[in-house]
Amino acid sequence: MSHPKVNAVDLFCGAGGLTHGLQKAGINVVAGYDVEESCRFAYEHNNLAQFINKDVSTLTKEEIESHFGDAEYTLLAGCAPCQPFSTYSRTTNTAGTKDKRWSLLRSFGRLVTEVKPDFVTMENVPGLLTQSIFDEFKEELHIAGYQFDYKVVFCPDYGMAQTRKRLMFVAALGREVHLPLPTHTPESYLTVEDVISDLPPLRAGDKLESDPLHRSSTLSEVNLKRIQSSKQGGSWLDWPEELRAACHQKDSGKTFPSVYGRMSWDKPSPTITTQCNGYGNGRFGHPEQDRAISLREAALLQSFPKNYQFAPQNENRSIGSLAKMIGNAVPVALGEIVGNSITRTIA
Numbered sequence: 001m002s003h004p005k006v007n008a009v010d011l012f013c014g015a016g017g018l019t020h021g022l023q024k025a026g027i028n029v030v031a032g033y034d035v036e037e038s039c040r041f042a043y044e045h046n047n048l049a050q051f052i053n054k055d056v057s058t059l060t061k062e063e064i065e066s067h068f069g070d071a072e073y074t075l076l077a078g079c080a081p082c083q084p085f086s087t088y089s090r091t092t093n094t095a096g097t098k099d100k101r102w103s104l105l106r107s108f109g110r111l112v113t114e115v116k117p118d119f120v121t122m123e124n125v126p127g128l129l130t131q132s133i134f135d136e137f138k139e140e141l142h143i144a145g146y147q148f149d150y151k152v153v154f155c156p157d158y159g160m161a162q163t164r165k166r167l168m169f170v171a172a173l174g175r176e177v178h179l180p181l182p183t184h185t186p187e188s189y190l191t192v193e194d195v196i197s198d199l200p201p202l203r204a205g206d207k208l209e210s211d212p213l214h215r216s217s218t219l220s221e222v223n224l225k226r227i228q229s230s231k232q233g234g235s236w237l238d239w240p241e242e243l244r245a246a247c248h249q250k251d252s253g254k255t256f257p258s259v260y261g262r263m264s265w266d267k268p269s270p271t272i273t274t275q276c277n278g279y280g281n282g283r284f285g286h287p288e289q290d291r292a293i294s295l296r297e298a299a300l301l302q303s304f305p306k307n308y309q310f311a312p313q314n315e316n317r318s319i320g321s322l323a324k325m326i327g328n329a330v331p332v333a334l335g336e337i338v339g340n341s342i343t344r345t346i347a
Helices: 017-024 037-046 061-065 087-092 102-115 126-130 132-143 192-196 221-228 295-301 319-328 332-346
Strands: 006-011 028-034 050-053 073-078 119-124 146-154 165-173 211-215
Touching: 006 017, 006 332, 017 028, 017 073, 017 332, 028 037, 037 050, 037 319, 061 102, 073 102, 073 332, 102 132, 119 332, 126 132, 126 165, 132 146, 165 332, 192 295, 211 295, 295 319
Parallel strands: 006 028, 006 073, 028 050, 073 119
Antiparallel strands: 119 165, 146 165
């Protein structure tokens, strides 16, 4: 089934999760903008789009419009960095509203009202809902003639094996547009086993020669003993007393049962973060193997396809830099969901 041609620009594109999902939905993403030059290879290698290393706040109407060409419809997409809107930032950073990243959503809103694309989409953390800057953004689009739909999406409800929650926003100029209803129920949620169980086994610190992204972090001697004492879905409370960290002996440490945890085969994974490569950073232990999940496993749980490459095979990038790219990405499946909501609107 052919759709009317939609040309899109992806702002804050990162490694290309949103772009890849939009392209799977039949949308022609022409270019992606990001200040992280390290994302160029992943973005351009896996997507039919140009990566442009530039600060979104400096973009002009004319530059955005130059990418749209003669398309029947246009889309401006973006995921402004979410740190200023996260629960962690708002509870630990009293100067959060002064963070320059707060202004990135305003830059996005400015470009929307100047360019007037037919469609707009944005993904962010649920905490943005309670911020006045989000109300300003909606009002700006309303005045410009947009109708919109938004909601907090629980990823397992839409066929992803990850308990991520994200704010999804979609808008259309002069017409209604709606995000789709959930496609899965708890009984049919995809699980960790569904997504990563067929990958070859690894030891901590090893990588698969045929797929350098299937690589896991090393473990210290004590952490190896800890994961060997861990159960699926369990916590550090399963360990012998002598293996417990000093912070876990304090009452305050007892409120963090998921750190140093193993995932469960029969459930979705926790949210994949920028530190998903570290066993001690959350419930990132493999369900059975004595290691943290590999970068490839993290990417699959982010709904990237198995052949998605984040760096040239002969380039020795740090495991932390790759984990940051993967954790920061918009899950590909969310991009496809949004893309389908747009193509349905104009079919």
